[in-house]
Amino acid sequence: MRIVENTTERFVLKGTPGSVHWMVFATLLGVAVMAASVWFAWVSVEETGSYLQLIPLGIGFLMGIIFFLIGLVTLAVGRMRLVLDRVTGKGSYDVYSPVIDAGKPCSFRLEEIDSVAIERHKETRPHNDEHGSFPAKVCRARLRIRKPRRAIVLDETQNGQERRVQAVAAAVAKWLGLEVTKQG
Numbered sequence: 001m002r003i004v005e006n007t008t009e010r011f012v013l014k015g016t017p018g019s020v021h022w023m024v025f026a027t028l029l030g031v032a033v034m035a036a037s038v039w040f041a042w043v044s045v046e047e048t049g050s051y052l053q054l055i056p057l058g059i060g061f062l063m064g065i066i067f068f069l070i071g072l073v074t075l076a077v078g079r080m081r082l083v084l085d086r087v088t089g090k091g092s093y094d095v096y097s098p099v100i101d102a103g104k105p106c107s108f109r110l111e112e113i114d115s116v117a118i119e120r121h122k123e124t125r126p127h128n129d130e131h132g133s134f135p136a137k138v139c140r141a142r143l144r145i146r147k148p149r150r151a152i153v154l155d156e157t158q159n160g161q162e163r164r165v166q167a168v169a170a171a172v173a174k175w176l177g178l179e180v181t182k183q184g
Contacts, residue, residue: 015080119139
């Protein structure tokens, strides 16, 4: 999520489930798969005169539609929003995505916030060759709440760009008057 408001009374973060970059990629991938399927179908029918090849190409076209719709629907209606409000003494996490699971919405009192934590760990990712799997370094900033017992992901990176994650965690912790805790 990115910071959209940072005043003495309110702190607001907004984002797109799955990140905007990945949803644009899914949309463009869907368009590319659909276009390639149509082109291959056209060439196949023109050269061979047979319509049998259209069955697997139709399946490819349907997969392209699925990727396109996942990206487009998430970009159009998927939203995550964290609001911290000193005037009311409350915070709320609203999330809506018909495709991607980004947690459950919740409301909480600001005094129930336990900490802002930066977590680092390795996740095992599958690999397509004979070597099995490989570790991926994940850095995640989370807002930990005691009641209701929740941890809201503020930002996450898997490609080593930890400065962005640290900056978001530091800004939230500063606004709350807390220290950033580090784990892993």
